[in-house]
Amino acid sequence: xxxxxxxxxxxxxxxxxxxxxxxxxxxxxxxxxxxxxxxxxxxxxxxxxxxxxxxxxxxxxxxxxxxxxxxxxxxxxxxxxxxxxxxxxxxxxxxxxxxxxxxxxxxxxxxxxxxxxxxxxxxxxxxxxxxxxxxxxxxxxxxxxxxxxxxxxxxxxxxxxxxxxxxxxxxxxxxxxxxxxxxxxxxxxxxxxxxxxxxxxxxxxxxxxxxxxxxxxxxxxxxxxxxxxxxxxxxxxxxxxxxxxxxxx
Ligand code: SF4
Numbered sequence: 001x002x003x004x005x006x007x008x009x010x011x012x013x014x015x016x017x018x019x020x021x022x023x024x025x026x027x028x029x030x031x032x033x034x035x036x037x038x039x040x041x042x043x044x045x046x047x048x049x050x051x052x053x054x055x056x057x058x059x060x061x062x063x064x065x066x067x068x069x070x071x072x073x074x075x076x077x078x079x080x081x082x083x084x085x086x087x088x089x090x091x092x093x094x095x096x097x098x099x100x101x102x103x104x105x106x107x108x109x110x111x112x113x114x115x116x117x118x119x120x121x122x123x124x125x126x127x128x129x130x131x132x133x134x135x136x137x138x139x140x141x142x143x144x145x146x147x148x149x150x151x152x153x154x155x156x157x158x159x160x161x162x163x164x165x166x167x168x169x170x171x172x173x174x175x176x177x178x179x180x181x182x183x184x185x186x187x188x189x190x191x192x193x194x195x196x197x198x199x200x201x202x203x204x205x206x207x208x209x210x211x212x213x214x215x216x217x218x219x220x221x222x223x224x225x226x227x228x229x230x231x232x233x234x235x236x237x238x239x240x241x242x243x244x245x246x247x248x249x
Contacts, residue, residue, distance in 0.1 A: 007182055008178070011175060011178060011179050018168060019052030020052070021153055023053045025165045029134035031134050032056045032165070033058070034046075034136065036058055036059070039197065039198060040176050041171075042139055043077075043180050043186065043187050044168065047179075050081045059087065060085055061088050061122055061126060064090060064095065065201055065203075067204070070190075073186060073187070073188050080186055089125065091124060098116065127160070130160060130162065134163060135164065136157070136160065136163075141176075142170065148169075151166055152169075195207075196213035197213045197216055203217060
């Protein structure tokens, strides 16, 4: 395993700059939290936090529909860093009410049903998890979208009424994977099977090489609506999905 000091000059500089931003966030805001999605950016961010800013709290959300590979990864991450990552779960009564009203896979029925499921299983637990914190850390990168290309390391987050700190803005996807390999970081084996972006099992599928990484998430929807409500990428335009595409998925 490569130590932070033995990385390539580019990776070492990126890690140093991002680590400094994390440490500065703790000095400025005190209570800072990171919600790990256990994706590739999370692998890097977790490593940076455990190296440069150990006072940052970490949690993840188990929606109840995650692939086994993701839950196994959580276990490997905890062992690697000898640190417990708090797991938040959806409110059980809210999940029961959702399933009673929409069915166990009601999210395929339409945009409203899908967003409602994401709200119950992701957004509400997230809001509960960040109560009391002054800032949260995100792993967004400039090259992920035109909107994110204009992003700043620190921004006020109106949605969550706290500061948002994004230390990976200048990292490319290649940087992320080079860092993961150089540091031999634990990552989700589904990435090696054509899944560039991994969320809940029923809403994630593999994509062809070179395809938009997000095209494997909520693939039955218009590209404009494919977000879960935590990190909006684009303006949401309600559409009516074609049920035939869902049935053939
Ligand atoms: S990704 Fe799918 S299963 Fe997971 S919370 Fe959203 S709609 Fe529900």
